[in-house]
Amino acid sequence: MTWVVGTPTMCGYGFAISDIRVTLGDGTAVDCLPPISPVGRYLAAGFAGSVAIGFAMMSELRRLTSYNDDRIACDPDAVAAQWPACAQSVFASFPKEEQESQCHLMLVCAHPVAHNGNPAWPRACVMIFKSPEFRVECVPIHQLGSIGCGSSYEPCQAGVNRF
16 A cells, blocks of 8 residues: 655655555555656656556666666656556556556656756656556646555545645
C-alpha cells in the first residue's frame, strides 16, 4: 500500500515524497521499497500499485530517457505525449491477475529549456499516469497530486486538498 505525493513549484523544482511500505501477497507489510527514483536527467518517477509492473515501468522509462550525452535531457512535453502508449504496452504484457493491482505513476521533472519567466528557474512538472489508459494528468504549480492508496482514502485526500 503505497502513497506518493508531489507538487511542482514556480522556482524550477518539484517535490515528491512517499512511504516505503509494500504489502505482500500473504497480506504482511514490509518497509523496504524506494518507490521514487531517478529515471533520467532531471526526471524522477514514483509508482504505486503492482510492484512487478511498477519496476517494469521504471525500467522502460529509464531506457527511453537515457541519453549517451550528459548535456541532453528529456522534454517533459514529449514524455507526456509518448509515455501513455509505452505504458499501455508494458501494462498489457502482464497477466490479468497482476493488472488487477493496477499501476499508477508520478513523474517529477524540470524542463531542460522552458522556464517560468526567469531563465534561472526551469519550468517544473509533475505528471500522473494511471492504468489502464495512462492518460496524463498535470498537477498545477503549488498544488498537490497523489497516487496510491492514500489518494483514495478520504481523510488523506481531505488533507491533500487543504494544501
